[in-house]
Amino acid sequence: MEKALFLYSSREGQTKKILHYIEEELKDFECEVMDLHLVDEIDFTHYDRVLIGASIRYGHLNKKLYQFIGKNLKQLQTHNVAFFCVNLTARKEDQGKDTPEGSAYIKTFLKKSPWQPALIGIFAGALYYPRYKWFDRVMIRFIMNMTGGETDTTKEVEYTNWNKVSLFTDKFRNL
Incomplete structure (x- = not known):
């Protein structure tokens, strides 16, 4: 093997x-x-x-x-x-x-x-908003907003x- x-x-x-x-x-x-x-x-x-x-x-x-x-x-x-x-x-x-x-x-x-x-x-x-610390959640949401991605911080999305x-x-x- x-x-x-x-x-x-x-x-x-x-x-x-x-x-x-x-x-x-x-x-x-x-x-x-x-x-x-x-x-x-x-x-x-x-x-x-x-x-x-x-x-x-x-x-x-x-x-x-x-x-x-x-x-x-x-x-x-x-x-x-x-x-x-x-x-x-x-x-x-x-x-x-x-x-x-x-x-x-x-x-x-x-x-x-x-x-x-x-x-x-x-x-x-994957996007794991609920698992992120506050700063990461805010920053990643900002980036996703700029790039047309998911911004609902209650969601987890696997891409x-x-x-x-x-x-x-x-x-x-x-x-």
Whole structure:
């Protein structure tokens, strides 16, 4: 049985939820899931595939992701490693915001990162207003108002396109 390592950087849990969905889809793999924020270095040779998922918050990926990339660059470049980004802008599939070419976040990531993943996915996240602290709720509502999104702070809305996640999983399986 092949082994896969899943690393995630998540604020509200949607990135981790997506990884668990992928894990369910990869029944032919033994999968290990780890919080990227708690990992410094890992020996990738123990795994046939590695998948890193990270979420955007206030327009940025967590700095721990870039630190991990810096410490593990050689392994990232020489092993079967894929990357996906979770953000609310990707809900605008009709505008191509859910593609590497149309995602401003991925363009920024590829400029800042010395690692250039061969396989990249972009998935819409979820809006969990009732779970946010007051400041985050106000800021995210402001951003959603500017971008034409949900502004009712009593709602939780999941924008993730699970069919798209399944298609990405098939590509990851064959990486």
